[in-house]
Amino acid sequence: MYEEENRQPEFLKRPKTNPFRTPDHYFDSLEDRIMGGIEHAGKTKSPSARIIQLLKPALGLAASFTLVYLLVQYPINQFFPKNTNQSVVSAATTLYLNDDSTLNFSFIDENSLVNAIFSDEATNIPEINQDEMLAYLSSGMNDLEIYSEIQN
């Protein structure tokens, strides 16, 4: 068993030979061809790739500024909330809603409730000027029609 594991395979005992070959003088001009290829690859770079190459530093700079801004802005917003009015308003709203939810209608007189409703409606109706009303009614009428309407 041990011998089986450690015996060297037959093919490894054969001499190593390279069965591959290259075309004649293949390596002679390889440097020139590769340098030519590098030059060609540089020339045939697509315009978009070239634009990206040019914009890369600017984009990198913009990205780092944004990152720094976010890194600074976030802790500032966290520790020093700027919009205090908003928090005051929201606190007041919460208070109002809490109060509203505790309203007990059994303490309110029926008449005073009706009065309160109608008094609100009355205050909501805007007062209309007489001249404006007349101008509105007479629009689209000629002088004769207006005169006959007044006579009637």
Added chain:
Amino acid sequence: MTNDQQILDSLKDPSTRELAFRHLISKYKERLYWHIRKIVLNHDDTDDVLQNTFIKIWNGIDSFRAESSLFTWLYRIATNESITFLNQRKRKMMSSLNGENDYLIENLESDAYFDGDAWQMLLQKAIAVLPEKQRLVFNMKYFEEIKYEEMSVILGTSVGALKASYHHAVKKVEEYVKTHETRIEP
């Protein structure tokens, strides 16, 4: 200019950059060629991959940090380029071929620059049907005699895993050769 450090120093200077790169190509072209050839098998494909490898090296030489040796960095790029090339070809040929290694065998049989005898063809076929990682490890160890430590840097795998891969590869090659050898004996 044969020392890697001299080449790297000259590459940093724009006035000597191109000349230094020519030296780099000159020093490593054959080793990289044979490394790629063992992976893709066909000469024409190897030529394409080698060119792409050197273009990648040219474009990325500034990012080389000398954390590993220049040789292992170049080999890593060449290996990645070869694998990428093969994967692209396999995807294109998958519909017309049965297995993913069929492409390699077809490539081997159609290569005009293969001078080996029937036994060598059999050995290359046995290697071609190995799983990708085992094939890489087997070629690098058996033909190129690269040390496991260097191979570990090139392939990004532990030495233990590489030894296991090579052991499995040897077993599989032996089995393939045994099974198919009778067909080539006179």
